[in-house]
Amino acid sequence: MEMQFEESLSLLNMKTGEIVLVTSEDLRAAEDEKPFDHLAEWEQENRKIAIDVVENFEII
Secondary structure (H helix, E strand, C coil), X not given: CCCCCCCEEXXXXXXXXCEEEEEHHHHHHHHHCCCCCCXXXXXXXXXXXXXXHHHHCCCC
């Protein structure tokens, strides 16, 4: 049996104290800025979180 695991990151928004979990795939897609309205609702929500991380989080 072969299994693949997506790398994910837990990040803390220093301004709000919110912790979010994002995958490396969602972060890459957020940086590409391609449309994602064709994705399932849960995937769109993950993508919105990743976009927020890319635009607003300070990653140290």
